[in-house]
Every structure is written in C-alpha cells, then in structure tokens.
Amino acid sequence: MAKKRIYEVAKELNIDNKTVVDKAKELGFDVKSHMSSLDDNEAKKLTEVFSKKQTSGQSNSSKKTKIKISVGAIRRPKHSDKKKNFSNKKNDSKKTAGQNENRKREKNNRPAARDLLKELQDKQRKDSVELNKQTERSRMQYENKQNKKKNTTREENNKASVPVEGAEAVKARVQASKKVTGPKIVKLSPARNQQKKEKPRVRKVTPTIPSAPIQEQDQKRNNNRKKDFGKPGRKHHEVPEYERERSDHSDKARRRRNKKNKRNNQSQEVKKQPTQRKERPLPETLVYEEGMNAQDLGKILHREPAEIVKKLFMLGVMTNQNQSLDKDTIELLAAEYGIEAEEKVHEDISDIDTLYTKEVEASKNSKNQVKRPPVVTIMGHVDHGKTTLLDRLRHTNVSEHEAGGITQSIGAYQVKLDDRKITFLDTPGHAAFSNMRARGAEITDIVVLVVAADDGVMPQTIEAIDHAKSAGVPIIVAVNKIDKPGANPDHVMEELMQHGLVPEDWGGDTIFVKISAKTGENVEDLLQMILLQADVLELKADPDQKAIGTVVEARLDKGRGPVADLLVQQGTLKVGDPIVIGDTYGRVRVMTNDKGRRIKEAKPSTPVEITGLNDVPSSADKLVVFDDEKTARNVGEQRAKNALEKQRENVQHVTLDNLFDTMKKENMKSVDIVLKADVQGSVEALQQSLEKIDVEGVRVNIIHASVGAINESDVTLAAASNAFIIGFNVRPTATAKAQAESEGVDMRLYNIIYKAMDDVEAAMKGMLEPTYEEKVTGNLTVRETWKVSKVGTIAGAFVDSGYVTRDSGIRVIRDGIVKYDGKVASLKRFKDDVKEVKQGFDCGLTIENFNDIKVDDELEAYEMQEVKPQ
Numbered sequence: 001m002a003k004k005r006i007y008e009v010a011k012e013l014n015i016d017n018k019t020v021v022d023k024a025k026e027l028g029f030d031v032k033s034h035m036s037s038l039d040d041n042e043a044k045k046l047t048e049v050f051s052k053k054q055t056s057g058q059s060n061s062s063k064k065t066k067i068k069i070s071v072g073a074i075r076r077p078k079h080s081d082k083k084k085n086f087s088n089k090k091n092d093s094k095k096t097a098g099q100n101e102n103r104k105r106e107k108n109n110r111p112a113a114r115d116l117l118k119e120l121q122d123k124q125r126k127d128s129v130e131l132n133k134q135t136e137r138s139r140m141q142y143e144n145k146q147n148k149k150k151n152t153t154r155e156e157n158n159k160a161s162v163p164v165e166g167a168e169a170v171k172a173r174v175q176a177s178k179k180v181t182g183p184k185i186v187k188l189s190p191a192r193n194q195q196k197k198e199k200p201r202v203r204k205v206t207p208t209i210p211s212a213p214i215q216e217q218d219q220k221r222n223n224n225r226k227k228d229f230g231k232p233g234r235k236h237h238e239v240p241e242y243e244r245e246r247s248d249h250s251d252k253a254r255r256r257r258n259k260k261n262k263r264n265n266q267s268q269e270v271k272k273q274p275t276q277r278k279e280r281p282l283p284e285t286l287v288y289e290e291g292m293n294a295q296d297l298g299k300i301l302h303r304e305p306a307e308i309v310k311k312l313f314m315l316g317v318m319t320n321q322n323q324s325l326d327k328d329t330i331e332l333l334a335a336e337y338g339i340e341a342e343e344k345v346h347e348d349i350s351d352i353d354t355l356y357t358k359e360v361e362a363s364k365n366s367k368n369q370v371k372r373p374p375v376v377t378i379m380g381h382v383d384h385g386k387t388t389l390l391d392r393l394r395h396t397n398v399s400e401h402e403a404g405g406i407t408q409s410i411g412a413y414q415v416k417l418d419d420r421k422i423t424f425l426d427t428p429g430h431a432a433f434s435n436m437r438a439r440g441a442e443i444t445d446i447v448v449l450v451v452a453a454d455d456g457v458m459p460q461t462i463e464a465i466d467h468a469k470s471a472g473v474p475i476i477v478a479v480n481k482i483d484k485p486g487a488n489p490d491h492v493m494e495e496l497m498q499h500g501l502v503p504e505d506w507g508g509d510t511i512f513v514k515i516s517a518k519t520g521e522n523v524e525d526l527l528q529m530i531l532l533q534a535d536v537l538e539l540k541a542d543p544d545q546k547a548i549g550t551v552v553e554a555r556l557d558k559g560r561g562p563v564a565d566l567l568v569q570q571g572t573l574k575v576g577d578p579i580v581i582g583d584t585y586g587r588v589r590v591m592t593n594d595k596g597r598r599i600k601e602a603k604p605s606t607p608v609e610i611t612g613l614n615d616v617p618s619s620a621d622k623l624v625v626f627d628d629e630k631t632a633r634n635v636g637e638q639r640a641k642n643a644l645e646k647q648r649e650n651v652q653h654v655t656l657d658n659l660f661d662t663m664k665k666e667n668m669k670s671v672d673i674v675l676k677a678d679v680q681g682s683v684e685a686l687q688q689s690l691e692k693i694d695v696e697g698v699r700v701n702i703i704h705a706s707v708g709a710i711n712e713s714d715v716t717l718a719a720a721s722n723a724f725i726i727g728f729n730v731r732p733t734a735t736a737k738a739q740a741e742s743e744g745v746d747m748r749l750y751n752i753i754y755k756a757m758d759d760v761e762a763a764m765k766g767m768l769e770p771t772y773e774e775k776v777t778g779n780l781t782v783r784e785t786w787k788v789s790k791v792g793t794i795a796g797a798f799v800d801s802g803y804v805t806r807d808s809g810i811r812v813i814r815d816g817i818v819k820y821d822g823k824v825a826s827l828k829r830f831k832d833d834v835k836e837v838k839q840g841f842d843c844g845l846t847i848e849n850f851n852d853i854k855v856d857d858e859l860e861a862y863e864m865q866e867v868k869p870q
C-alpha cells in the first residue's frame with residue numbers, strides 16, 4: 001500500500017503542514033509530525049476534508065494563512081516583529097501565487113482576520129498555561145531527583161556522567177564549544193518546540209554501567225546538564241527534556257529561577273546560619289581583669305562591644321572599644337547587667353608553696369586516703385643516747401628484716417614492725433627540727449624524746465619539749481639507759497611531769513617507754529607505741545594525687561650531680577616526673593630508697609634519694625610535680641631568678657657612705673675600687689693617687705681600671721667584688737646606670753682628681769660628710785648649632801628627659817666622655833628667654849666659656865642639692 005507523508009498532502013492542498021497535521025490528529029490518525037505517513041484511505045479522507053472546505057470558499061488553511069498575514073498586518077510592538085519574521089521564515093519556501101491571492105483577500109476582509117487572531121491568541125494562551133503546568137511538573141520532578149542526589153559525591157557524578165553521555169556526546173560538545181564563542185541561549189518558539197516534541201531525540205546510553213538503573217542515569221545526566229546549561233559550547237540537544245517543552249517566556253522564567261537556585265545553592269551554607277545574632281545568656285558572674293576593654297568584656301558577656309560602649313555611655317563613661325577600663329567601671333557595668341563581678345586572681349605558678357598547700361588541702365578532702373607511716377624525729381639532751389637509738393633501730397630492725405639491705409644515709413629511713421612502717425628522720429636534735437620548721441617544713445608527726453635514766457631532765461630536754469609543743473607534735477618519752485646501774489626511770493618521769501608530760505600509768509596521756517638503746521631492750525615496745533600513737537593521729541595520705549614532698553638533705557655528688565634526699569608526703573613520686581624543688585627543677589632520673597635499691601615510685605612517707613635536678617636544693621625545700629618538663633623548667637628558672645634578685649637586694653654593697661662602718665664590721669684589709677676615666681693619663685694618675693691612701697693599714701685596691709664610659713660589665717664586676725666605682729670625666733651608660741641602681745653599686749663621678757682622693761680618704765676615715773649632692777635634672781641632645789659673633793656657639797637642643805633651667809650646671813658629653821662641665825649661660829625658646837625648658841621641647845642654649853658644641857653632643861643638666869649628714 002502506497003503511503004503518503006503529511007507534508008506531501010499539505011503540498012498538494014497548498015496548505016501548511018501544521019494545519020494538516022492538526023486536522024489528521026483531529027480525525028484520529030496516528031500522526032506526530034509532517035513527516036508522519038498516511039495510508040491511502042487516510043490521505044484521501046484528509047484531502048476530501050480540505051477540498052470541501054476549500055470549495056465552500058473559506059478553508060481553514062486559508063484562514064490560518066490569513067491569520068499569519070494579519071499578525072504581520074496588525075502592528076503590535078515586540079511580538080509583531082518576531083511573528084512576522086517567524087511567519088516569513090516559515091513561508092518563504094511556500095510562497096505561491098495562491099497565497100498572494102489569499103493575502104489580497106485578507107486585506108479586504110480585516111474584521112474576520114481580527115476574530116481569528118483573537119481565537120488564535122486564546123488558544124496560544126491556553127497552550128501556554130498548559131505548557132507552564134507541564135514545565136512546573138517537570139521542574140518539581142527534576143528538583144526532587146536533585147535533592148535525592150544531593151548526598152552523592154561530585155566524584156560519583158563525574159564518573160557517572162562520562163559513560164552516560166558517551167563518547168559521541170562529549171565529542172559533540174567539544175565541537176560545539178569550538179563553534180560557539182559566547183554563551184548561547186536557546187530560545188524555542190512554540191512551533192519549533194512542537195516539532196521537537198514530535199521528533200524525540202534518540203540518546204544512546206552506553207551500556208558500560210548496565211547495573212545503574214535508568215532512572216539514576218537520567219538523574220545524573222540531569223545533574224550534569226543543569227551544571228552545564230547555558231555555558232558556552234552547549235548544544236541545544238543537551239537541554240533537558242522538560243526545558244525543551246517551554247515557551248519563550250517560561251524559558252526566561254526558568255533561567256531566572258535557575259540563576260536564583262544557583263545563587264541559593266552557593267549561599268546555602270551561609271543562609272542556613274541565622275541572619276539575626278541570637279543573644280546568648282549573660283554569665284552568672286563577670287570574671288574580669290583590671291584593664292580589660294569593651295571588646296574583652298563583650299566576649300565574656302556574649303554581647304557586641306558596641307553595646308558595651310553604649311551601656312557605658314549611658315552610665316556616663318565615655319569610652320571606645322579599645323580603651324582599658326578600670327575596676328570600678330567594670331563592676332558598674334556588671335551591676336548594670338545585673339550580674340556579679342569578680343576580679344580574676346592571677347595564679348602565680350612559680351609560687352610552689354601555694355601549689356604545695358593546695359595539694360595538702362586536696363589530700364585532706366580526698367576520698368582515696370589511705371593510712372601512711374608516721375614520720376618520727378628523735379630529740380633529747382646531748383649524750384642521752386639519740387644516735388645510739390637511731391643506730392639500733394636502723395641496724396637491728398632494718399638489716400635484720402631487709403636481708404642484704406645496706407641502709408643508706410639518706411637523711412631518713414624506714415623500719416618495719418608487723419608489716420607496718422615507721423619513718424625516722426636521721427637528724428636528731430631540736431635544732432634541725434626547728435630549722436626545718438622555721439623554713440616551713442613540718443614533716444614530723446611524732447617526737448621521741450630520749451631522756452637518759454641516769455641523768456634525768458636537762459636543759460636541752462626542756463628545749464626539745466618546748467619545740468615539740470609549739471609545733472603541736474605529740475611526744476613519746478623514751479627513758480633510755482635503763483640497763484645502767486644508776487638508772488632511775490621513775491625519777492625521770494617525775495621530773496617530766498613538771499614539764500607537762502604526765503605518764504599514762506599516772507593518769508596522764510604521755511606514753512613512756514623504758515628502753516636501753518644499747519642493749520635493744522624494749523626498743524620494739526617503743527616502735528609499737530609509735531604505731532599506736534600514729535593510729536590515734538589517723539595519719540592518712542592520698543597516693544593517687546600529684547606528689548609533694550620536702551627535702552631532708554641535699555648535696556652535690558661528683559658523679560651523679562645534685563642529689564636530694566626527700567620525704568614524699570602526699571601522692572606518689574615516679575621516675576620521670578617533672579619536678580621543681582625550691583629554686584631548682586628537673587626530672588626524677590634515678591630514685592633510690594633507704595636500702596640503696598632503685599625504685600620506680602615512692603608512696604607517701606617514703607624517704608628517697610633522687611637525681612636529675614639542675615642544681616642542689618636546700619633542706620626543707622618543697623617538692624612539687626608538674627605536668628610537663630617545660631613548665632617545671634619555666635617555674636624553676638623563674639624561682640631561681642627571683643631568689644637571685646632577692647639575694648641582691650639583701651646584699652649591702654660597699655659605698656663611700658658606709659665604707660667606714662663596713663671596714664670595721666667586716667674587718668676589711670682593702671677597699672676595692674673599679675676606676676674609669678676619660679684618658680689613659682687620668683687613669684694612671686688617679687690609680688697611683690688612690691693606691692697611696694692608707695688608713696690604719698687599710699689600703700685601696702683598684703680591681704679594674706680602664707678608659708671609657710662606665711658600662712654594665714664594670715657594674716657587674718663591682719657588684720661581684722663588693723667594690724664601688726669611681727668615674728673621672730666619664731658617665732655611665734644608661735643600662736649601666738640602671739643596673740648600678742638595681743644592684744646597689746655605689747658610683748661616684750668626679751672631674752677633679754684631688755676631690756676623688758679626698759672623698760675616698762675621708763670615707764675610709766669615717767669623716768665623709770657630703771654637704772652637696774649632684775642631681776641630674778635633664779638630658780638633652782644637640783640637634784643643630786649656630787655660630788654667632790659676640791655670643792658664641794648656640795646649641796639647638798631637644799630635651800630628651802627631665803628639664804633644664806637657666807641656672808643649671810651643664811655637662812657636654814661626647815661618646816661617653818665629658819668634654820666640658822660648666823654652667824648654662826642663656827636659655828631660650830624661639831626668641832624669648834625662658835627659665836626652664838621641659839622634656840619634649842626644643843630650646844636654644846649657650847654654655848659659659850664653651851663654644852665647641854657639636855651636633856649629637858649629649859648635654860646633662862644638673863643641680864647641686866644639699867644633703868643633710870646622716
């Protein structure tokens with residue numbers, strides 16, 4: 001059966017393709033476009049329909065043609081031109097004589113054309129509405145897919161997109177990108193759109209990922225399309241299906257939406273954040289430091305600094321965000337917000353005493369407390385048997401129980417009785433006990449007072465009682481030497497009663513044990529009594545907390561360096577712990593117990609010997625463990641520095657004023673002087689003159705003499721040698737001056753040799769009575785000089801510090817050497833004579849009888865002030 005294409009039928013009937021296609025569809029034929037084929041019957045039927053219409057004078061097709069013409073005829077802005085072009089283009093190839101005739105007819109029949117135009121417009125509007133609905137549906141569908149895909153990684157998308165698009169698509173895009181140089185926006189007219197719809201594009205899906213569901217592939221494709229849409233080099237066929245169905249204006253709307261969506265996606269993260277800052281609640285207490293500004297306070301209060309500034313403004317405090325605020329203002333602000341204010345207390349980590357106390361307090365409140373061995377000190381009068389008792393305990397009880405253990409002399413040791421330990425401090429006597437106490441080390445829990453039964457209570461026995469009592473440490477009396485024939489323990493007990501130590505047997509609360517340190521009789525009873533007393537005292541410690549301890553003894557060992565004997569008091573000290581002891585620091589390198597055995601950790605009340613410190617600590621120094629070595633080092637160094645400063649403060653250096661007294665007090669054989677002068681000649685002359693001075697056998701000893709300004713090394717030398725400095729026609733450098741002041745080194749400056757000699761001699765004789773003292777009032781720098789005849793050289797100088805007056809003495813210093821010492825002749829500001837010029841101002845001055853002033857010379861203004869003799 002012969003088949004005809006629709007466009008052939010349309011050509012035969014001289015009607016446009018669309019009209020024929022529409023009619024064919026109307027008649028129920030299975031057609032899609034002008035290329036669709038019709039069988040004979042269908043073609044015949046279609047021809048008949050149009051023939052009928054044509055014969056009746058007014059065919060639909062001609063109507064349509066007329067409409068098209070009429071669109072061009074009715075000149076409407078914008079659309080009219082497009083439509084005209086569109087119609088012209090469309091009909092260019094089909095212009096026939098018949099059409100021209102129709103056009104002429106149309107001209108004569110305008111009202112009918114207008115009606116048809118209206119009809120067409122209505123239809124188009126309907127189409128457009130329908131199209132918009134369709135577009136919206138597609139968009140929704142697309143966006144849903146997009147949302148689902150959001151979680152898949154870009155990498156996956158890229159991977160997926162390559163096989164889906166296939167090599168052909170990529171190639172096409174590359175070619176297109178070569179052709180198109182700028183962004184190409186594809187506009188589809190409804191008619192062309194329709195055509196596209198009729199001819200669905202066949203896309204090859206590369207079967208490389210058969211496992212991927214078609215839907216998923218589509219979605220990935222869409223993702224990539226959306227990304228690339230509108231970019232240069234994209235071809236029309238890459239436009240997604242739903243987008244191709246859009247009309248002109250919906251296309252524009254879509255682009256706008258796309259653009260907006262893109263923007264939205266980009267700023268999604270930002271937009272998710274609330275645009276309005278949520279006001280966080282105020283803290284309960286404003287913990288502040290003096291000198292904080294509005295910005296600092298804003299951070300603490302969770303408020304904008306501007307708000308703080310505003311609040312302060314309302315309170316009458318004019319400030320900006322960076323201005324430091326005082327304590328009162330900050331507290332006022334806190335009150336305004338209705339919260340408490342609390343000044344932050346700076347914790348000085350170098351204050352290890354506080355850290356130590358903190359740990360002691362922590363252990364008291366700890367739930368992990370366990371029983372700890374008591375720490376015992378043995379006291380008593382000379383020769384009453386303290387050492388003998390300590391030896392007896394150490395050797396009898398220790399070496400017997402600890403087989404092979406050689407008891408070390410580490411300042412303390414432990415003895416065991418019934419599996420319980422007792423720690424004995426190895427330094428007997430109340431002097432050591434009180435010395436430790438005086439330094440804040442209260443490590444003794446129980447005092448054993450040894451009283452010889454054959455000697456009774458002696459002065460040091462009483463002293464020991466007083467020391468123990470003032471420390472609040474319980475006393476156990478060991479009445480010793482009971483083995484001796486003349487021993488009378490009861491007499492001792494009677495005597496002790498007079499000092500408040502009443503035996504339990506006699507109704508008191510003091511434990512008395514009659515022993516013989518020499519024979520060892522009842523020594524075990526003494527130990528049992530100590531343990532009993534310890535139970536009464538409920539001695540406990542927390543082995544889990546940071547270790548603290550106290551140095552019992554310390555020394556420098558040739559091979560091992562600084563060695564410290566410690567008593568661990570709380571916590572557990574471990575090998576490797578970063579520690580600070582007194583002003584020293586380090587890490588526990590080797591830890592040895594009282595038996596000389598290396599141990600890895602030491603529990604409370606354990607005496608140990610440690611190495612690993614940077615210096616030798618002192619006895620009674622406290623041990624604190626830090627978290628890291630760096631902090632321990634910082635703390636240790638800071639403490640050593642502080643200690644040195646303190647030591648310097650306490651050192652009374654020799655000065656001319658105290659020379660006589662010091663000589664007498666310290667029985668000095670020579671007076672040490674550091675000598676500095678302007679030239680070698682002066683140095684030698686002064687040195688010889690000073691060394692000739694001899695006051696009652698005490699001579700001057702010049703420990704250092706040289707040319708030049710007095711520098712820091714001169715001051716250091718003088719400080720270390722307890723000497724004072726004499727400067728002749730020289731000045732100290734600024735740092736040397738500051739150092740001398742801080743270290744208390746006396747520095748005397750002269751410009752006459754005899755004056756220097758007189759002063760030193762008078763000081764040595766104790767006759768130095770300074771009546772005047774020079775006081776430097778200001779320092780100036782010469783910036784310019786002018787030579788004026790009759791006046792001389794005028795110095796244009798700037799007052800760097802202090803002030804200069806018309807009556808000041810003035811010294812010209814060049815390269816640290818005094819060039820001239822005289823008086824100010826005239827002092828001016830601009831052209832006016834002035835009495836005084838202060839720091840920060842320029843002045844013009846002349847010096848009496850001195851004209852050799854040069855630029856960069858330093859001028860020292862001074863006054864002579866009377867000093868009352870002390």
Ligand SMILES: Nc1nc2c(ncn2[C@@H]2O[C@H](COP(=O)(O)OP(=O)(O)OP(=O)(O)O)[C@@H](O)[C@H]2O)c(=O)[nH]1
Nearest residue numbers: 381382383384385386387388480481484516517518
């Ligand atoms: N018979 C006897 N003699 C003892 C006893 N205890 C100590 N002695 C002797 O007393 C003397 C002095 O003993 P030390 O232990 O040195 O006395 P101390 O209290 O340590 O003396 P200082 O170290 O000087 O304070 C020594 O000769 C001992 O042998 C004892 O229980 N019985």
